[in-house]
Amino acid sequence: MVNRRRDRVLLALVALLLVAGCSSATTDGEPAPAEPTGLEVTSTTVPLEDPSRPTVDFEGNQLQASRTLETTIWYPADGDGPYPLVVFSHGYLASPEAYEELLSRWASAGIVVAAPRFPLSAEGTEEIRADVVQQPADVSFVLDQVLELSRTQDSDIAGLVDEERLAAAGHSLGALTTALLRSEGDLDDRFDAALVLAGGELTYLVPELGPVPAQPFAQTGRPLLFVHGGQDDAIPLEQGAELYGRAPDPKAFIEVPDADHSRAYDDASSPTWPVVAEATTDYLLWALDIDPEGLALMRSAVDGSGTAELVDDRLG
Numbered sequence: 001m002v003n004r005r006r007d008r009v010l011l012a013l014v015a016l017l018l019v020a021g022c023s024s025a026t027t028d029g030e031p032a033p034a035e036p037t038g039l040e041v042t043s044t045t046v047p048l049e050d051p052s053r054p055t056v057d058f059e060g061n062q063l064q065a066s067r068t069l070e071t072t073i074w075y076p077a078d079g080d081g082p083y084p085l086v087v088f089s090h091g092y093l094a095s096p097e098a099y100e101e102l103l104s105r106w107a108s109a110g111i112v113v114a115a116p117r118f119p120l121s122a123e124g125t126e127e128i129r130a131d132v133v134q135q136p137a138d139v140s141f142v143l144d145q146v147l148e149l150s151r152t153q154d155s156d157i158a159g160l161v162d163e164e165r166l167a168a169a170g171h172s173l174g175a176l177t178t179a180l181l182r183s184e185g186d187l188d189d190r191f192d193a194a195l196v197l198a199g200g201e202l203t204y205l206v207p208e209l210g211p212v213p214a215q216p217f218a219q220t221g222r223p224l225l226f227v228h229g230g231q232d233d234a235i236p237l238e239q240g241a242e243l244y245g246r247a248p249d250p251k252a253f254i255e256v257p258d259a260d261h262s263r264a265y266d267d268a269s270s271p272t273w274p275v276v277a278e279a280t281t282d283y284l285l286w287a288l289d290i291d292p293e294g295l296a297l298m299r300s301a302v303d304g305s306g307t308a309e310l311v312d313d314r315l316g
Contacts, residue, residue, distance in 0.1 A: 038108035039076040044156040046071050046149070048116070050141045055119045058130050058208065067134070069116040071142055072096040074107040075157055084165035084288035085146060087139050087191075088115040089174030091198075091262070092205075095123045099171065101268040105277045110290055112161050114146045121173055129206045135177040136186035139168060143190065165288045167193040169280075171265050172235060175199030179243060182224065183215035193287035195280060196226045197265050200239030217247050223315055224251040225283045227276060229259025244312070253312040254279060254302055275305040 048069045055064040076083060088103055090096055096103070096115030103113045116138060120131035143166070150161035168191045170178035175196040180186040182194050202212055224247050228240035237255065244253050256264055256272050263270035268277075278301040286294025295315060302308045 038105075039079045039110060041074055041104045041107045042077040043072055043074045043104075046073065046145075048142060048145045050138070053134070053137065055131075057120075057126065058128055063126065064119070067138060067141070068119050069138055069142055071114055071116040071146070073112065073114045073146065073157060074100075074103050075112040075160055076107060076110055079110060081160040082150070082162040083110050083112045083160055084167065084284075084290060085112045085114065085143075085161045085163075086167045086169050086195075086284065086288075087143050087146070088113055089135060089139060089168070089170030089177040090115060090118070090122065091170075091172030091174050092121050092129055093123050093127060094172070094174075094262075094266070098123075098266045101273075102265055102277055102280070106281055106284060109281050109285060111284060111288065112146075112150075112157060114142060116142045129173065130209055132173050132176055132202070132206060133180075133209075135174075136180045136188070139177060139181060140188045143188070165290075166191050167195065167284060167288055169195035169197070169284075170199070171197040172199070172261065173205060176202060176205055176243075179217075179247075180215065182217055182220065182222075182247070184218045185215045187218045187220075189218070189220060192222055193284070194222070194224045195283065196224065196240075196243070197276075197280075198228055198232055198235055198240065198261055199226065199243050200235040201243055204239050205235065214246065219248050221248075221250070223283075223287050225254070225280070225287075225315075226251070227254045227256065227264075227280065229261065229264055229272070230255055230257035231259060232261045234261035249314045250316055251312075252310060252315045254308055255311045256308045258307060272307050275301060275308045278305075279308065 048071050050067040053067050054062045107113050120126050120128040149155040168178045168181050181188050226244045259272040264272040264276045279298050282294045282298035285291040302310045
């Protein structure tokens with residue numbers, strides 16, 4: 001594979017999120033050994049190209065004959081696979097690497113995370129927000145290709161993906177992409193769960209499209225988790241609540257009152273990042289059948305955080 005990037009890191013940030021025993025003591029006064037802090041994580045970047053669809057601008061002019069979707073994949077470097085897969089969609093003028101700390105956190109819990117770089121909404125592109133209507137098909141294509149890589153003997157992720165446990169997640173414009181994947185017009189019913197971070201309605205995020213009717217959500221019976229910041233001045237909390245209100249059960253909504261639009265998701269130094277990282281990880285552990293206690297852990301993480309609130313919970 002060309003343009004491969006592998007950077008093996010043992011995530012120190014995980015230690016801040018998982019309970020470690022290094023400060024406790026045994027009954028005889030000796031320090032207790034530190035508990036495991038998660039799996040070691042590595043990554044690779046693969047150039048994926050969908051020749052079946054062109055890349056076009058807002059006026060419909062062809063910019064490229066295909067859709068190029070360079071995709072970074074974070075995955076456990078140790079432990080026993082295969083692992084569930086999450087396909088993550090970045091926000092407007094962002095990149096997969098901007099979310100490396102969060103996506104690595106998920107991977108350290110035993111998940112393969114694939115994050116494509118969208119051809120017209122990523123940092124350094126033509127900056128065409130309206131291309132979001134093409135992004136659900138991009139995600140489905142990336143899912144196809146990552147599953148094929150897992151079936152390929154000499155690939156970096158050979159045998160690592162469990163094809164029966166799949167989730168879609170995204171932030172901002174990528175959150176809308178994820179919501180569209182659960183809507184009737186763009187439904188990819190291979191995904192068992194979805195995670196919508198700071199999302200909003202299409203007409204708000206892409207006003208240049210005009211008054212586009214909202215696509216109804218499909219009644220899949222599969223869980224959705226929404227997370228939104230109370231101080232989000234890019235996509236207001238009300239937008240996230242409106243999108244959530246249209247979504248079918250089972251679902252839940254976490255509000256982070258002091259979180260802005262991005263730092264809770266892409267900056268581990270933010271005081272609101274830990275609860276988002278822990279709650280989303282716990283949710284994925286539960287939704288992807290890694291840990292049946294994940295839902296209880298998510299609720300406990302939010303309730304005990306002091307920085308977030310589970311304002312609606314219909315996950316069962």
